[in-house]
Amino acid sequence: MKKVSYLRAASVFLFSVALLFGCSSGNSGTGGTTGGTSAPQAANPGETPAKQKEQLVVAVNENFITMDPQNTGDALSSGVQTSMFEGLLIYDKDLKLIPGLSTEYSVNEDATEYTFKLRQNVKFHDGTPFNAQAVKINFDRMSNQENNLRAYRNYKYIKSTDVVDEYTVKVTLNQPFSAMINKFTTGIISPQALEKYGKDIAKNPVGTGPYKFVEWVQGDHLTVELNQDHWDKGAAKVQKIIYKPVPENGSRVAMLKTGEADVIYPLPEQQVETLNGADGVKVERTPSTITRYVSINMLKKPFDDPRVRQAINYAVDKDAFIKVVKAGYGAKLESVMSPTIAHYAKQGVYEYNIEKAKELLKEAGYENGFTTDIWGNTNSDTMKGMQFIQQQLQKVGITVEVKSMEEATLSDEIYGIKSPEEAKMNMWYVSWSSADPDNAMRSLFSSENFPPAGANTAFYKNDLVDKSIKEATQSSDQTKQKELYGVVQEHVFKEAPWIFLAVDEILYGKRSNVEGVYITPSGGIYVREAEFK
């Protein structure tokens, strides 16, 4: 009988280990049915990346949502798209604008007319030639409100796109829009594919980029292969790139260590020390444009009172946040955007002060605190951050319930509403990545961008801010822009539609034989020069 007992003991132990840790490689999300559990291990046993070195595996932390570059809201999807799509201009790895599908451009004095000379002898992946007509079809698609694309936010300023000749296109704006030049980085899709796939274009990307689409198995991987006919032939050398969503931090690190993945992003902060200098692994750090904050729904009680929002800001210890949640990597957020973005104006910090927070809550009539909830995705970093906020607010009597949701559900709950009053969200733990001040401010604080139209999830509305943003977008004078954006930052910071937390530092890991792959400051995955050494 004893024998049986030990056998049972051993089997219980093995079972519990298998059950509890086995799951850790899968999707830890609440979805349950998302089917990601076996995803990370699904690397074909036949693949031996270490030997052949023909394919590069990039493991990232979330699922990709769409492959339509003109309707993308998340940094990760657009990060993947950069391998397949190019705009008239493209961002290089340091977010500088460089020529893409256009070779040169000119702009009139009040910045309402852009004329692009297009690159010649460029073909889309399906063989369709790239020309002025293709550009027109794409721009018309984005500037048409009926198409309901995310790019409409920026392309609505386009009055008309005209074909001048085969390789020249003229874009006329209906008002000056200073940030328009950054928006010409939006990927151009093959007109033939647009016609062929219709709404399914999001699953069948066809662009001009250095890599062309092979397959996308939802929740498992997305594969692209080298485009032999690319105009910038020879820059990228890796034959095949496989992007894999691996939400579990531990699995991603393990994949990098074993060589199953060649690049992982993000690299979990708490593992930097142990990984740095590990065999064949390189840890890379980049200052980022990613701001981390909690968006507060200002339409809801008690958050409609600015004193409550300020109190919450005073109640959160930002130093402790960076130390506990970010393992020391990152900086305090001292404005509404990262210091690396143009026209940044430092505002300072809501210094950690519980007494002041309590006082403000008392003034606002919430001496005994209140109960609310915070939303976020199922990422383990997000979970950690949300619990941190919960602990901090508990100290001033605010009871917060942590609710984590699968990314797509979350996005639907927040952006899928019909009117602002319908929003159920109280607080949302989130981050925003932008490359230009327009995207960092107009998208988030202008009242025309209330969900579902835009990303002003705090429902922040201030007439002066609206006016300043509008003027700034119409001005081409840099000093005036700086001044106007300064006003915006000052007011928003004072009225605290967010809990201002931190500016991330981008951490990613790669095998030491990987060259030319970078994570850009905005979280994009730059593979245009990918090669194995």
Place this chain on the structure above:
Amino acid sequence: MEAVKEVSHSSQVSMEKKSSRMSEFWIKWKKQKTAFWAGFFILFLLFIAIFGPLIAPYDPYEPDYDAILQTPSSKHWAGTDEYGRDILSRIIVGTGISLSVSFTSVLVGAVIGTILGLCSGYYGGWMDRLIMRSSDVMFAFPDLLLAIAIVAILGPGLANVVVAVAVFSIPSFARLIRGNTLAAKEAVFVEAARSMGAKSSRIIFRHIFPETVSSMIVFFSLRIGTSILAASSLSFLGLGAKPESPDWGAMLSMGRDYLATSPHVVMIPGLAIFLSVLAFNLVGDGLRDILDPKTKN
């Protein structure tokens, strides 16, 4: 007078019978060395579960950002977690959560399962077919998958975990009790009761049910182990306890990012789960050796 004597005599007999049964059980139980000690461990767990909040050295929810991820020391016997909370205190308070969740869920499963099993075995016919075929359908799903599906429908939370684990316990109990009922139904004393005109309900609960108790106890204790594991797994997946609660599964889940750097954060709750599941299984094994008529020598 005669009758009164008779009655008191018979009750004395039954008392004696009971106490002799108990002492017989105790003698046999002491011989089961592993199960005996595992039983003590379970008593210890129960003690902690009841008095946990009083004996925990620290507040299990109180963070200390100046003492994050400390390895075990004289100040924090089991170290601290990623928020600087004392892990030992969390384990102690978590014992109550884990045990009450698994106990309630198995109890609910056992009660419903037993009733279904008794009816199924006793009445037979369409009722038997209905209950057993539905059980088969439930058996077709792996336990944990079924529980995940139930929680997905009901929404996350410990109360729903209890429901989910209870639901997947029902068919196992129903099938076990049905088997015992079928055997007991044919026994002479049941036939005697029936021929004396006893009602079905009386036969089921007074005559057949006691016959099934011993195997039910065995299965119950084995099932608690499974249920602790299932509840922890659900919490690990974020479907059970809230992430901040000191539930063992939730602790494992939140600590897994630190597996490489601070393994104690996951090892300790893992060990707690391992030891308690093991203890319940060993006790179940021991009980089976004593109570199961098939293994009687």
